[in-house]
Amino acid sequence: MNITLRDVGKRFSTFHLQDINLEVESGAYxxxxxxxxxxxxxxxxxxxxxxxxxxxxxxxxxxxxxLIYQDFMLFxxxxxxxxxxxxxxxxxxxxxxxxxxxGEVAGQLGIDHLTGRRIxxxxxxxxxxxxxxxxxxxxxxxxxxDEPTASLDLSLKTRTREIFMDLYKKTGATFLHVTHDFxxxxxxxxxxVILMDGRIVQDGSPDRVFADxxxxxxxxxxxxxxxxxxxxxEHQIQVSENLRIQVPARQAERAxxxxxxxxxxxxxxRTKSSARNHFPGTIHRISRGxxxxxxxxxxxxxxxxxxxxxxxxxxxxKEEDRVWVSFKVSSIKVFGH
Amino acid sequence: xxxxxxxxxxxxxxxxxxxxxxxxxxxxxxxxxPGELLDTLRETEVTASILLxxxxxxxxxxxxxxxxxxxxxxxxxxEFRGKRLIEGLVDLPVIIPHTAAGIALLVVIGRHSLLHRxxxxxxxxxxxxxxxxxxxxxxxFLINGAKEGFRGVDPRYEKxxxxxxxxxxxAFFSVTFPMARKSVxxxxxxxxxxxxxxxxxxxxLAYHPKTAPVLIFxxxxxxxxxxxxxxTVLLILVSLAIFTGIRYLTRK
Numbered sequence: 001m002n003i004t005l006r007d008v009g010k011r012f013s014t015f016h017l018q019d020i021n022l023e024v025e026s027g028a029y030x031x032x033x034x035x036x037x038x039x040x041x042x043x044x045x046x047x048x049x050x051x052x053x054x055x056x057x058x059x060x061x062x063x064x065x066x067l068i069y070q071d072f073m074l075f076x077x078x079x080x081x082x083x084x085x086x087x088x089x090x091x092x093x094x095x096x097x098x099x100x101x102x103g104e105v106a107g108q109l110g111i112d113h114l115t116g117r118r119i120x121x122x123x124x125x126x127x128x129x130x131x132x133x134x135x136x137x138x139x140x141x142x143x144x145x146d147e148p149t150a151s152l153d154l155s156l157k158t159r160t161r162e163i164f165m166d167l168y169k170k171t172g173a174t175f176l177h178v179t180h181d182f183x184x185x186x187x188x189x190x191x192x193v194i195l196m197d198g199r200i201v202q203d204g205s206p207d208r209v210f211a212d213x214x215x216x217x218x219x220x221x222x223x224x225x226x227x228x229x230x231x232x233x234e235h236q237i238q239v240s241e242n243l244r245i246q247v248p249a250r251q252a253e254r255a256x257x258x259x260x261x262x263x264x265x266x267x268x269x270r271t272k273s274s275a276r277n278h279f280p281g282t283i284h285r286i287s288r289g290x291x292x293x294x295x296x297x298x299x300x301x302x303x304x305x306x307x308x309x310x311x312x313x314x315x316x317x318k319e320e321d322r323v324w325v326s327f328k329v330s331s332i333k334v335f336g337h
Numbered sequence: 338x339x340x341x342x343x344x345x346x347x348x349x350x351x352x353x354x355x356x357x358x359x360x361x362x363x364x365x366x367x368x369x370x371p372g373e374l375l376d377t378l379r380e381t382e383v384t385a386s387i388l389l390x391x392x393x394x395x396x397x398x399x400x401x402x403x404x405x406x407x408x409x410x411x412x413x414x415x416e417f418r419g420k421r422l423i424e425g426l427v428d429l430p431v432i433i434p435h436t437a438a439g440i441a442l443l444v445v446i447g448r449h450s451l452l453h454r455x456x457x458x459x460x461x462x463x464x465x466x467x468x469x470x471x472x473x474x475x476x477x478f479l480i481n482g483a484k485e486g487f488r489g490v491d492p493r494y495e496k497x498x499x500x501x502x503x504x505x506x507x508a509f510f511s512v513t514f515p516m517a518r519k520s521v522x523x524x525x526x527x528x529x530x531x532x533x534x535x536x537x538x539x540x541x542l543a544y545h546p547k548t549a550p551v552l553i554f555x556x557x558x559x560x561x562x563x564x565x566x567x568x569t570v571l572l573i574l575v576s577l578a579i580f581t582g583i584r585y586l587t588r589k
């Protein structure tokens with residue numbers, strides 16, 4: 001059954017959630033994406049029934065809830081076994097039932113060799129799996145997951161996402177996962193809900209949300225690097241004294257545009273293409289990432305361009321090189337705010 | 338001033354303080370021969386007073402634990418109107434002179450008190466009065482120790498326990514309390530020790546039966562310094578032995 005939040009409001013220390021209307025579909029993987037301080041954890045705790053809302057109502061028909069916090073919250077005075085067994089013990093299951101279930105989930109997560117260990121001394125990845133096992137043990141219909149990868153190394157982040165995806169596919173439970181990492185949100189969610197300053201500002205499929213952010217703030221948060229302000233006249237935005245960019249909007253006194261850095265084409269010479277925006281510039285910065293590299297090009301405004309490591313090598317680009325950038329009008333998002 | 342010189346200065350200042358604490362203690366312990374100590378130990382008045390002191394303070398500590406640990410938990414976890422006031426109230430016995438605390442308690446339980454008139458219970462001069470005096474002046478140590486302990490336990494541990502199906506009480510006893518145990522025990526030890534050393538409030542509520550601090554004072558008053566030293570050293574040694582022993586047993 002779906003979880004319904006109707007006009008939910010809550011003021012809690014520095015957080016202020018307002019007008020939260022949300023229907024979390026049963027059996028779906030929903031990701032709430034928002035910067036830290038947007039009230040995501042508070043939202044989870046309210047859905048878990050741990051904190052009542054000040055206003056509105058929350059209908060959560062799920063009885064078995066697996067809540068997994070960012071820092072795992074493993075009970076340090078108990079062994080791995082007794083952490084995993086905790087929920088089964090309070091449910092008064094028999095010793096043999098508990099043994100069996102703990103063995104089962106520990107096996108599934110590959111931590112059966114750790115059950116005798118204390119929590120202190122486990123690695124971050126091990127702790128994470130113990131926390132997942134502890135939640136899994138009670139067979140939740142609903143998983144509430146709070147920033148599970150925030151304190152993990154990059155390699156473990158990917159592994160953790162796989163664990164959740166696996167779990168999701170195997171159990172058919174409802175997943176509500178909050179994160180500030182848009183890559184994580186895009187890779188996991190069937191649906192992304194963006195929470196900013198205590199309000200839901202956008203809600204939709206990952207593709208749709210990423211392709212079409214509703215505001216400059218959301219675009220910024222989704223990793224759009226090139227956000228500029230200016231006034232639009234006759235389909236042109238004036239972003240600096242002598243730089244006008246063709247945009248898909250006609251008129252606006254004050255507007256913001258965002259250009260996705262992977263949709264900008266970089267070349268040695270001015271190329272012929274259907275793109276309407278062509279500008280010469282100078283490379284002022286090259287930062288090499290893993291697969292892709294970010295090139296900073298000064299065209300009167302600082303533009304960030306993403307190209308593959310391979311093209312960087314092929315083009316032999318270096319700092320101070322003169323280059324041309326081009327991008328389509330359709331690759332530009334225009335925001336009023 | 339260089340980093341080294343600064344560290345040296347800090348160390349020297351600290352060392353002076355440690356000297357001020359240790360010198361008198363070591364000096365008085367060394368001033369008594371083992372034979373004299375054994376003689377003192379054979380005096381029933383002395384052993385009775387030391388046992389009474391330890392026992393009364395233990396009772397005070399247990400009572401304060403029963404009522405104070407829940408209060409400490411509330412103060413650590415909940416925000417409510419008047420919380421600052423209550424925290425101030427808890428600390429009150431630490432800042433008022435202990436003789437004044439004794440007088441205040443005497444007004445409440447003494448011969449002319451409402452309690453005495455209604456129930457004709459005579460507390461003054463009993464072990465119960467000693468327990469009460471110790472409780473009053475040293476409970477803040479337990480409450481503040483436990484409060485810090487509970488504050489150190491992230492509330493999300495409890496919330497996790499609750500979502501796993503535990504009742505709030507179960508979450509408290511199986512998660513929060515064990516996690517805060519070290520601070521709670523440490524607070525109890527501090528209170529017990531503080532109770533043992535209490536003189537001002539105790540002497541006003543009960544000159545008899547004599548606790549060790551009262552006995553020390555009495556011997557000093559009536560017979561002079563030499564007669565007070567034996568009991569003093571014995572009390573210091575017993576306290577030291579018990580506290581280091583418990584610290585050793587409860588260490589992590």
